[in-house]
Amino acid sequence: MDCEGNLLFSKEDKEESEEFHCESCDRRISKEEYYEYGGLCRYCRGAPTQRGFPSPPGFPKP
Secondary structure, three states: OOOOOOOOOOHHHHHHHOOEEOOOOOOEEOHHHHHHOOOOOHHHHOOOOOOOOOOOOOOOOO
16 A cells, blocks of 8 residues: 555556456456457357356347
8 A cells, every 4th residue: 555545556466357358248258268269258159058057148048
């Protein structure tokens, strides 16, 4: 903290806490998923999901 009570973060800390979101549905995704799949989450890419896990709203049930 500085003398005014503000938290101080280095540039590395800021990059570490940066959040990535799907370009289509705004779902939070990992940095790797963002760069490897063009900013799309697994639902918007149409990747198969595990059975028993809910589909996002508007998607057909498996």
